Amino acid sequence: MTALAPPAVSSAQTSRSAPAAGGHGRVWWMVLPALIMFAGFGIIPLLGVLGLSFTTWDTLGVIKPSGFDSWHQVLTDPGLPHALWVTFEIMALSWLFQTPVSILIGVFLAGNQRYREFLAVLYFIPLLLSAAAIAITYKALLDPNFGLGAGLGLGILQQNWLGESGLALATVVFVVSWQFIPFHSLIYQGAVRQIPVSMYEAAQLDGAGRVRQFFSITLPQIKYTIILSSTLMVVGSLTFFDLIFVLTEGGPSDATRSLALDMYKTGFQANLMGPACAIATILVVIGLLLALLLRRLGGRGDESQLEGA
Amino acid sequence: MDLGQFSLSRRNFLGLSAATAGALALSACGSSGPGQASSGGATYWFLSGEPQQDIRQGAVDAFNKKNSDHQIKTTTFQNDAYKTKIKTALGAGQGPTIIWGWGGGGLKSWVDAGQVEDLTSWFGSNGDVKDRLFPSSFGPATIDGKIYAMPAETVQPIVLFYNKKLFDQVGAQPPQSWGDIMALVPKFNAAGIAPFSLAGQSRWTNMMWLEFAFDRVGGSEVFQAVFDGEANAWSNPASIQGLTMIQDLVKANGFINGFESIVADQNADQALLYTDKAAMMLHGSWTYASMKTDGGDFVTGGNLGWMNFPPVEGGTGDPSDTVGNPGQYLSINAKASDEQKDLAKKFFSEGVLQDAEVKAWIDTGGVPIVNGSDSQLKSSDDADFLTFVYDTASKAKVFAQSWDQALSPTAAESLLDNIAKLFQLSITPQQFADSMNQVIGK
Numbered sequence: 123m124t125a126l127a128p129p130a131v132s133s134a135q136t137s138r139s140a141p142a143a144g145g146h147g148r149v150w151w152m153v154l155p156a157l158i159m160f161a162g163f164g165i166i167p168l169l170g171v172l173g174l175s176f177t178t179w180d181t182l183g184v185i186k187p188s189g190f191d192s193w194h195q196v197l198t199d200p201g202l203p204h205a206l207w208v209t210f211e212i213m214a215l216s217w218l219f220q221t222p223v224s225i226l227i228g229v230f231l232a233g234n235q236r237y238r239e240f241l242a243v244l245y246f247i248p249l250l251l252s253a254a255a256i257a258i259t260y261k262a263l264l265d266p267n268f269g270l271g272a273g274l275g276l277g278i279l280q281q282n283w284l285g286e287s288g289l290a291l292a293t294v295v296f297v298v299s300w301q302f303i304p305f306h307s308l309i310y311q312g313a314v315r316q317i318p319v320s321m322y323e324a325a326q327l328d329g330a331g332r333v334r335q336f337f338s339i340t341l342p343q344i345k346y347t348i349i350l351s352s353t354l355m356v357v358g359s360l361t362f363f364d365l366i367f368v369l370t371e372g373g374p375s376d377a378t379r380s381l382a383l384d385m386y387k388t389g390f391q392a393n394l395m396g397p398a399c400a401i402a403t404i405l406v407v408i409g410l411l412l413a414l415l416l417r418r419l420g421g422r423g424d425e426s427q428l429e430g431a
Numbered sequence: 432m433d434l435g436q437f438s439l440s441r442r443n444f445l446g447l448s449a450a451t452a453g454a455l456a457l458s459a460c461g462s463s464g465p466g467q468a469s470s471g472g473a474t475y476w477f478l479s480g481e482p483q484q485d486i487r488q489g490a491v492d493a494f495n496k497k498n499s500d501h502q503i504k505t506t507t508f509q510n511d512a513y514k515t516k517i518k519t520a521l522g523a524g525q526g527p528t529i530i531w532g533w534g535g536g537g538l539k540s541w542v543d544a545g546q547v548e549d550l551t552s553w554f555g556s557n558g559d560v561k562d563r564l565f566p567s568s569f570g571p572a573t574i575d576g577k578i579y580a581m582p583a584e585t586v587q588p589i590v591l592f593y594n595k596k597l598f599d600q601v602g603a604q605p606p607q608s609w610g611d612i613m614a615l616v617p618k619f620n621a622a623g624i625a626p627f628s629l630a631g632q633s634r635w636t637n638m639m640w641l642e643f644a645f646d647r648v649g650g651s652e653v654f655q656a657v658f659d660g661e662a663n664a665w666s667n668p669a670s671i672q673g674l675t676m677i678q679d680l681v682k683a684n685g686f687i688n689g690f691e692s693i694v695a696d697q698n699a700d701q702a703l704l705y706t707d708k709a710a711m712m713l714h715g716s717w718t719y720a721s722m723k724t725d726g727g728d729f730v731t732g733g734n735l736g737w738m739n740f741p742p743v744e745g746g747t748g749d750p751s752d753t754v755g756n757p758g759q760y761l762s763i764n765a766k767a768s769d770e771q772k773d774l775a776k777k778f779f780s781e782g783v784l785q786d787a788e789v790k791a792w793i794d795t796g797g798v799p800i801v802n803g804s805d806s807q808l809k810s811s812d813d814a815d816f817l818t819f820v821y822d823t824a825s826k827a828k829v830f831a832q833s834w835d836q837a838l839s840p841t842a843a844e845s846l847l848d849n850i851a852k853l854f855q856l857s858i859t860p861q862q863f864a865d866s867m868n869q870v871i872g873k
Contacts, residue, residue: 180841182522183544266689267708268699284692285631287855373632374691375855376848390515392844393540 168406175399182393192396202401204376205384208291212366212380213359215295216302220355221348224303228310229340242311249304257368260297284370287377294366294378301365302358306351313347314340353416360409381405472502473771473778476517477531479507482720482795483584486788487531494782501774503529503782510696521546521764528767529775534571534580534760535836536843541762542574548763551577553776560780565800565824568758571832581779582758585797586824587716589639589755589833593736597624597710605736609647609676609743616685619710625687627680628709630695634847635835637854639713640680642754642834643740644673650748651829658837660872665864669747674853674860676743681854691855698725705729713740715755716820719813720796737816739823753823754831758800793817798824845870 178188196202231242248256263270264283271279283293321339330338363382366372372379372387379387381401389398477487484507495502506527508516514537520526521541530547532538541547554561560581561569568582593605601622606612612626619626630636645653649669656664664670680686687709693699701718703709705726712718719737723730742750761783763775784801792799796813798820805825808817824830835843849866852858858866 180540180544181518182540182546261692261694265692265699267687267693267703282689282692285689286691287857290692370692371632373851373855375852375857387844387848391840393518393840 171399171402171406174395175397175403177396179395180393181390181395188396192394192400196397196400196404199397201376201379201384202404205379205381205401208376208378209360209380209382211291212295212298212362212378213356215292216298216359217352217355219295220299220303220306221352223299224306224351225310225341225344225348227303227307229314229336231307231311232314245304245307247304248301249308251301253301253364254368256297256301257365260293261369264293285374287374290370290374290377294369297369298359298362298365302355306355309347309351310344313344317343349416349419353413356412356416357409360405360412381408472504473528473767473774475503475505475529475531475778476513476520476527477505477507478513479509486791486795487584489791490782490785490788491778493785493787494778497781498774498777501770503774503778524766526764526766528764528771529778530762530764532580532760532762533756533836534582534758535832536839537836538571538580538760538762539574540839542579546765547579548765548767548772549577549579550581550763554578557780563784563801565758565802567824567827567830568800570830571757571837572760580760580762581783582800583761583783584759584800585717585792586758586800586820586830587756587797588753588820588823588827588830589642589713589740590716590719590737590820590823591711591713591740592704592718592722593711593738594704594707594709594734595736596734597707598736600624601710605738606741608741609746611741612685613680613683615710616680616683620684624707625703625709626685626711627687628700628703628712629686629690630693630700631686631690631851631854632692633695634851635833636695636700636714637850638834638847639715639754640677641673641850642831643713644676644743645670645748646752646754646829646831647740647743647748647750648673648676648746650746651752651831654831654834657867657871662871663864663868664871665867671860671864674863678853678856678860681856686854701725705735716816717797719816723796723813737819749828751827752829752831753827754833756836757824757830757832839873841873842870845873 174185175192176187176189177185178191179185227245231238231245261284262268266272266280266282266285269279271277271281281289284290317340321343322335325335325339361382362380363386366378366380366383367386370378372383382405385398385401385405388394388401475491478484488505488507491503491505513531517526517530517532521530521544526546530541532541538547564582565586568586569578572578572580572582591606597619598605601618601624603615603618604611606615616626642654649667649672653664653667653669653673656667687693687703693703698718698721700712700714701722702725704712705722719730719735722735726735729735739750739753742748761779763772767775784799789799789801789804789807793804793807793811796816798804798808798817805818805821808814808821811817831837835847838846846867849858849863853860853863
């Protein structure tokens with residue numbers, strides 16, 4: 123998925139504010155390297171997947187065209203609505219959990235005090251670890267028989283974290299969030315630091331407290347950052363695979379079998395490449411639609427964010 | 432302006448170099464893959480993981496030493512990665528000369544795609560190679576009456592292991608019937624001990640329970656009908672009864688708390704048995720070796736007990752039947768050069784299961800599929816267990832291959848999915864049968 127939204131500056135605005143750009147003659151060929159890479163590793167494989175979804179292939183024998191068979195199989199499979207539901211559950215829950223926490227941590231880290239900078243480094247650590255390593259570690263910690271709960275003798279930690287449907291989903295959301303909150307905090311930290319101090323000074327003179335300042339200045343000022351971070355979260359969670367695969371393999375039964383896992387299992391474990399490619403196509407379409415929707419939510423790009431600054 | 436010019440051209444340069452690097456990377460993909468060795472040697476891919484990996488490598492090293500002009504080059508893979516890798520490599524014509532495999536449904540998919548060599552006539556003219564090996568091990572190597580693989584390594588039946596210490600502690604005897612098993616469950620649970628250890632997330636571990644339940648209730652014919660592709664074979668009353676029995680065991684808390692999230696690859700299920708957290712475990716005979724290595728003095732101290740799965744009251748299955756792996760399998764890539772194929776065949780007759788390798792397998796607690804190796808078992812440290820495995824394997828009326836390996840990968844994946852749901856109690860035995868009936872013959 124390379125469908126990340128470009129910066130929220132429209133091209134119209136660019137040409138208005140910077141008419142001198144490109145004044146040195148035609149430079150269209152400069153896009154070639156990026157275009158070739160994007161076509162070679164983005165567009166062509168995507169078309170290949172679309173093509174394969176109209177065939178039958180077990181990854182070994184010959185590829186046989188089979189019309190809409192794969193699509194029929196995927197769309198009538200009761201597993202598809204379930205996988206879609208799981209995907210959206212993970213998406214919604216992890217957004218609901220990550221966004222407020224990331225904003226709060228980001229705002230906190232935006233301060234320039236020494237201890238905050240020290241904490242910022244600590245908070246950053248989960249982002250340095252690979253998803254597989256995180257999953258294996260959490261799996262060991264959450265093991266009801268040998269894990270943290272059993273080791274410390276704490277009954278409350280001794281749940282069947284990954285073995286019960288509802289708990290397993292919540293655990294997946296938690297671990298995903300644990301990994302990505304540092305990243306989003308970083309984005310929010312940068313955004314908050316760009317807010318002019320004069321706004322806060324003015325608010326202080328008017329007698330606004332910290333909470334009022336947060337809701338009336340900070341939040342509106344980081345609106346676009348929230349949209350950016352949400353886009354990354356939402357589109358990212360669609361294709362989220364590695365951590366869930368190592369943590370639960372989609373289980374127990376199929377409680378955490380999201381669309382991406384469904385695609386992998388159909389294609390590489392059940393050897394049904396046609397249906398797997400159909401699922402992949404669905405995944406791409408949903409991803410693009412969501413990215414588009416979130417851009418729309420961002421409103422018009424030329425609206426000023428610094429009114430009154 | 433000059434500065435602008437400079438930065439522009441610098442970016443051009445960077446862009447160009449990126450493009451060049453990309454092009455190089457692309458052309459590198461097109462060169463010959465890792466599979467086919469140059470200069471007449473053969474390649475051999477197999478599974479990593481000790482102690483098996485060393486033994487496989489040892490056999491190749493010994494063979495290479497004798498044949499210095501033609502070498503076999505090995506590459507190892509971790510289990511799940513290998514299953515994907517070998518398919519992709521074979522499909523792309525980049526597979527190794529010698530392919531390590533499990534026989535059964537996976538082998539059949541290679542045969543159907545014309546990827547592996549028919550070895551029937553070679554075994555016909557090399558009777559001595561064939562006659563050395565267990566006849567039962569040729570079952571999963573044979574597709575439509577033709578032999579496509581050489582059986583190798585060890586026979587691995589599924590065994591009911593138990594912890595003698597815990598049985599003494601609660602004053603119980605090992606189960607002699609399914610009724611005994613159900614009676615032991617509350618006894619162990621009351622003592623705060625899990626009756627059975629199970630690595631449920633791995634799914635195939637749960638499958639072993641069904642394999643025995645089906646066999647003991649209705650005999651080996653029940654699954655054979657599925658394998659033969661008979662319509663609605665899963666709806667057999669014996670199959671429904673077996674499925675119901677297993678769900679009853681789950682409902683009675685027969686399996687350890689959290690079994691749904693335990694993975695067999697990390698041997699956590701075995702650890703539960705030797706750390707006295709669980710009293711029994713149904714598992715492959717290969718776990719003996721790792722329990723001996725990891726379990727401190729659990730095995731050497733005589734605390735590990737073992738038996739064949741007990742009969743079910745009123746069942747028609749033969750209690751001597753067993754399931755598991757009748758062997759591991761080596762096939763030859765049909766796309767290899769003639770020279771490579773000859774070298775591979777020479778390795779099969781002169782390199783596989785030679786005396787040193789046979790001894791190495793016995794030392795790790797394995798029973799090689801070589802006829803008459805039982806005489807060597809007696810002198811081993813693990814003589815009791817090895818003789819038990821040899822007897823179980825050689826005296827079984829039917830030695831069935833594990834279901835997930837006997838079926839095609841497509842049917843096997845559906846089976847494992849449904850088994851996970853069955854153990855989660857999210858589907859009924861009837862729903863299990865209905866959804867499995869749909870993939871029969873696929």
